[in-house]
Amino acid sequence: MQQFANPTRFLSLANKALPTIWAVTVVLFAIGLYGALIGAPPDYQQGETVRIMFVHVPAAWLAMLVYSVMALASAIAIIFRHPLADVAAKTAAPIGAVFCFLALATGSLWGKPMWGAWWVWDARLTSMFVLFLLYVGYIAIWQAIEEPSRAAMIARIVAIVGFINIPIIKFSVDWWNTLHQPASVLRMDGSTIDWSIRWPLLVLGLAYTILFLALHLTSMRSEITARKLRNLQIARSGEA
């Protein structure tokens, strides 16, 4: 991991990898959307509404994955003082917030025809909403505190403490009685979803994940460039 600690080396690797990552993202989205809208049959109970699952579930997966990445990067920043760890955590947050919002909004659009309600305060929905608030709070810390080292320290603590919410989201449907259905893909005793519906879900899940990788690397590149620019401006103002 130390070989990526140098921002210049990281930028060089990111610049080389990004075109391939974007190409893979486009191909996976094309295959996944074909499977979601054409290949997969309607559900025997939910009818065509089940197709919302193909955009709702990957968004929810990604919202949790991105927060886990932020918490891990924050822990690495504290323990190893890795120069890119804070950059990784800070730039992941807006991406995670968008996917968390999409999980909540598409879930609401799925809930209305299936449950008869846009929103219910059950454990899964509420813990997901808390995750969205954590994202907003984390972004607000970086925006509100001008001193970067102080903002970084507070943001790291929020990211690590907030990680407790991730297992709560995952197991909320097992620990409490919820209107939200229990886990049906990632289960110890195997998936309960038929393969004809599962494969587009897995392909789109992978597509969303690779999309995150592409967006995150691009965003990290911007942040490194912005920090370099700020340092140069400070150095020049010091010379003047």
Place this chain on the structure above:
Amino acid sequence: MDWNADHAGFVIAAYALSLAFIAGLIIYIFNRDARTRKRLAQFEKPKK
């Protein structure tokens, strides 16, 4: 996909919303990246 099925509007809305937000996110990140790199290039350009 049967576009005339019951609740098809909810499916269309979910996909349209996802597309709009993901496209917006991509545009925002690309614009920021291009703007930052341009500013750095201008700053590093030797003054005449």
